[in-house]
Amino acid sequence: MYFCPMINQETIVALATPSGAGAVAIIRVSGKDAFAVVSQIFQSISGKDITKQKTHTIHLGTIREGTKIYDQVLISLFRNPNSYTGEDVIEISCHGSTFIQQQIIQLLLRKGCRMAQAGEFTLRAFLNGKLDLSQAEAVADLIASDNETSHQIAMQQMRGGFSNEIGKLREELLNFASLIELELDFAEEDVEFADRSQFKTLVERIEFVLKRLIDSFALGNVIKNGIPVAIVGEPNVGKSTLLNALLNEERAIVSEIAGTTRDTIEDELIIxxxxxxxIDTAGIRETNDVVENIGIKKTFEKMDQAQVVLFLIDSSTLNVSRIEDLKIEMERIKNQYPLKTLLVLFNKTDLMTADLMSNLKSQISNSLFISAKNKSGIDELKNKLFSFINSGVLRNNETIVTNSRHYDALLKALEEIQKVRWGIDSQLSSDLLAIDIKQVLYYLGEITGTVTNDELLGNIFANFCIGK
Structure with missing residues (x-):
């Protein structure tokens, strides 16, 4: 169970670099006693007292306990409030031996530090006003980013792009809310301090922005988690060969024997x-092989999970008379998976006649012609896959929502702002308008952390890595 220390001033320590051996490791210490604790175990080569040194300075020396020397290290000093956490912070750069790392951490624990919990350094940064909650969550997204686009979005949010947009809307609404509250104080005099026409214009603008942010979540979720693409088809049509061609490596076993792929094989490609x-799946066919049947069952499961289905067809086995059957089969798949993007791939086009290719192009929509073995048409396939993503907003630096918690809060805020708009149109009294306005402010505040509680913070920071 995660404990959220709202007013915890203990000095904490954790390894800030990945665990395991490396050239260098960084051990982070944060809290009111950080300088006092580290000064007990650090001896500067120049004899300096680190408790008297300036912030943002680096010092060379040794970590020791009595006469025993553990390592020669560099320590970086950051005095509050000019540090990541807003507290006194010291980072010890030691050699990357796991033994040395553990010895130094254990020594710090004996001197009075406590092991940091997951995300506790960033939690303290939030509690000390160094980051708002959405920026703190962007730190985790930045660490987890594994491609340029997810990195770009995380950086934008960590710098406050999303927070600023939400904060500005909340501030404008708060100004009108204060005028509405003022009207309540003068209810007997029947006066209006908040211009209803201006108020309605603001509400409509907030509604527009909220809808845009909500709509961006579909793209944001794709960028953050990737797009699952299932490669399906009958046995021996070239699914494994296609996967190898896309990845440009021999990832899947290729064989002339039908049913070679009996389990799903997954790999990732950045386009x-x-x-x-x-996801390379087992070939779909009728079979008495128990193991192969399990693989085929998994194929249908992966089709359920995928956003894009690549239906691969061996064009060397086709003829003009089978095109109608093929169209019926494509229609059946579309009806079974109406929300998925289906792309028909005709493989082994080097064995296809010109007449057959012409017929297929004219009758089968959303199709491509490739030769996985010869890697022909693979670049066109990659371009087609990328075209399914509406990424124009990335180039315009528009805010993209990637966090499901933010998405949920935005949906609730939109519902409440629509109630406010209806209230203005219906000329509701100020006291009833004020109730709905407070709810909008509450949900917008949840995003940035203006409104929060221990349980919410515990749920968020428990998913962070130790040391961040």
Missing amino acids: DGISFRF
Whole structure:
């Protein structure tokens, strides 16, 4: 169970770099006694007392306990409030031996530090006003970013792009809310301090912005989690060969024997900053093989989970008379998975006649012609996959919502602001308008952390890594 220390001033310590051996490791110490604790174990080569040194300075020396020397280190000093957490912070850069790391951390614990909990450094940064809550969550997204686009969005949010947009809306609404509250104080005199026409204009603008942010979540979720793409088809049509061609490596076993792929194989490819998770599935056919049947069952499960389905067809087995059957099969798949993007891939086009290709192009929509073995048409396929993503907003630096907690709060805020708009149109009394306005302010405040509680913070920061 995660404990959220709202007013905890203990000095904490944790490894800030990944665990394991490396050239260098960084141990982070934060809290009111950080300088006093580290001064007990650090001896500067120049004899300096680190408790008297300026902020943002680096010092060379040794970590020792009595006469025992553990390592020669560099320590970086950050005095409050000019540090990541807003507290006194010291970062110890030691050699990357796991033994040395553990010895120094244990030594600090014996001197009075406590092991940091997951995300506790960033939690303290939030509590000390260094970051708002959405910026703090962006720190975790930045650490987890594995492609250019997710990195770009996390950086924008950590710098306050999303927070500023929400904060500005909340501030404007708060100004009108104060005027509405003022009207309540003069209810007997029947006066209006808040211009209803201006108020309605503001409410409509807030509604527009909230809808845009909510709509951006579909793209944000794709960027953050990647797009699952299932490669399906009958046995031996070239699914594994296609996966290998897309990844440009021999990831899946290729064989002339039908049913070679009996389990799903997954791998990831970054196309223009967007992550695509390709899933090579078992071939779909009637079979008495128990193991192969399990693989086929998993194929349908992966089709359920995928956003894009690549239906691969061996064009060397086709003829003109089978095109109608193929169209019926495509229609059946579309009806079964109406919300998924279906792309038909005709493979082995090097064995296809010109007449057949012409017929297929004219009758089968949303299709491509490739040769996975010869890697022909693979670049066109990648371009087609990327075209499914509406990424124009990225180039315009528009805010994109990637966090499901923010998405939920925005939906609730939109519902309440629509009640406010209806109230203005219906000429509701100020006291009733004030109730709905407070709810909008509450949900917007939840996003940035203006409104929060221990349980919410515990749920958020429990998902952080230790040391951040």
